[in-house]
Amino acid sequence: MATFGNLSQRLTDTFKNLRSKGKLSAADVDGTVREIRRALLEADVSLDVVKAFTAKVRERALGDEVNRALNPAQQVVQIVNEELIEILGGDQRRLQFAKQPPTVIMLAGLQGAGKTTLAGKLALWLREQGHTPLLVACDLQRPNAVTQLGVVAEQAGAAIFAPEPGNGVGDPVKVAKRGIAEAKAKQHDFVIVDTAGRLGVDAEMMKQAADIRKAIDPDEVLFVIDSLIGQDAVATAKAFQEGVDFTGVVLTKLDGDQRGGAALSIRGVTGKPILFASTGEGLGDFEPFHPDRMASRILDLGDILTLIEQAQQAFDEEEARKVAEKIASDRFTLDDFLKQMQQLRGAGSIKKMMGMLPGMGKMKEQLENFDEREIIRTEAIIQSMTKLERENPKVLNGSRRLRIAKGSGTTVTEVNSLVQRFEQAAKMMKTVAKGGVPQIPGMGPMPGAGGGYAGKKKQQAKGKGAKRSGNPAKRAAEAAGKSATGGSGSGFGLGSAAQPSEADLAKFQQMLGGR
């Protein structure tokens, strides 16, 4: 996996160089675009698509859009991400249902793409939604494919129609036709037709697939493709588009470590939407496809979107506003500290959130060592304090600390270190509130320092606390940036490519509640 790590690193480095500059020169953009091109090629995106893509990114990056921007690197990442999502199909499409049941779904693809397994997954998925799918065994080519479909159907609890034994015996077109009739007779509302794997260059087999299609007139023809496929994705997709004119795509084996650039190629070349992703060998490992998440995967920029979503849900805006006001008026207390931390925990596992951050890949090991229970312990300590102590930590003398330690099942040392951490955090908050740049570990200098965020905070400090960014992502970033833990704050900063060093991470852990 060496190549992937290196690439992600190189790309991050390029972005880092961009970050330090106020403006982008044509040479900067060219350098970045070259790295992106290489990254896309390593991710098996087809050459034509890569060319068109990089040309577009370059054009947009050199346009006014970036030159006016406060943080060029951020803008470039955004352009790249937007363009990727655009190619991948923007919103997801749902399965097309027939007006008059049964809805007929035909599966087609290369050998070993995972059609038969997918037939079972699809059947299970439909059954869970209250449908009664019928599986039709039209792969009469591969030895015992019919048997395999039978087993899969049984596992999915679906009916199967397999009049021919397979292994080269029988006519798949006839079987398909009879399968539809069978479904109508037995009132199945979905028919899934499994076909033999075929190569795009095999004219005879492609004709057979076209004949099956003609005979059953399916509502959806799903092109099943292995996400491990390389540059050949384009040729194969084109061949199947001409041969069977598929209506949607299913990506399989997405549980591996490949980037799945094929998704991009197929969308770019055929324009057909990707409907589903198959992510494992169990029949339940099957889900609707998220274009935006795939975009992040291809370029390894982290699952930023998911992160933003989670942070937004978890972060109570009202709460954030109150905190902002408190910071401004210098009344940030241990209670607030606790609330902030609980909110962060509500956002899901911190480990998971940090794992989603771009550039964090190499820090997995340290993430593993990070003990989430530290936060629970910190909570316990604060909860063992009286109201007075929480509001005004200065009253914490030796005997009070001993009582708290006993109450929370910790030691005085731990209580001491918590108080220390809180004081640090409070100090940092004040700096931010006064419009300075905080030293949040892992962030490096704040993106757009002196401009964007810091400016807004300055306004809040002057008592206009209610004024927040109109952009929800930014708003969450602001709020998080203010939180004592700084966890999600660094996440958004990272969107612009700051790469926290290991020492930074250690510091970060300490703030979150480590020793």
Add this chain to the structure above:
Amino acid sequence: MAERSWSFANVFRNVFGGAEPISDDTWDDLEAALLTADFGPETTESLLEELRDAVERLRVTEVKELRRMLRDSIEDRLAAFDPTLKLSDRPAVILVVGVNGVGKTTTIGKFANYLRSFDKRVLVGAADTFRAAAVEQLATWAERAGASIVKPQQQGQDPASVAFQTVEHAKSEDYDIVLVDTAGRLQSKGGLMDELSKVRRVIEKQSPIAEVLLVLDATTGQNGLAQAEAFIEHAGVTGLVLTKLDGSAKGGFVLAVQQKTGLPIKLIGQGEGIGDLTGFTPHVFAQQLVG
């Protein structure tokens, strides 16, 4: 598919048509051709660099000459490793591994048939106890090839125990060659990869393993290298089998795999027919790539 304008040979025909002089466009087209054949950016760069140096040094001006040089260069790189299968042990145990859907079972069927044509007594072991009907699929192939088969005694039996029984049976019945099929697994699945190590260990208790063949699908892209690395680590792969070469994919990534891992390609699969398996000849392979 009437027109295969994207095919590698065609691209090269465009690149190398007639006695035209080498220009910047030639290099661009060449790069595109290599990338499209899945050589990957790194190998492409290194090949191009080598060629540029050679062109400079030898003062080559003709595109035709460049084409020959490229073919030689690819051939040299491929020929650096020995593609012979070592099957001198009795029984010679061959373990076949790979990710899902690359054609492991089919390869075993074809390979068994090939070995049978030399009058070897071949036994296949159905240690893919996971995928639905994999055992039946292998049984059909074994029957076609005229080989015997050892099947699991119950549903979902531990693959290692099936492998063990297969080798045990081969020893007691004096089979020449044993082919052990395994379930497909993605290399990122740690648990499944460990299972493979176990299969290997268990077989070795009975008899040394002659060859561990990693089956790679020619349509695979740059992930092929990651696959090879993981399977070497867990299964001790000794050779590669490249399948589905009858399609439009050229499998250029194997060059990178060979260079990074030092593993030779030993067999090539070119279709679903029982005879569609051949040994690997660097010259022919390079010829097919460059056209």
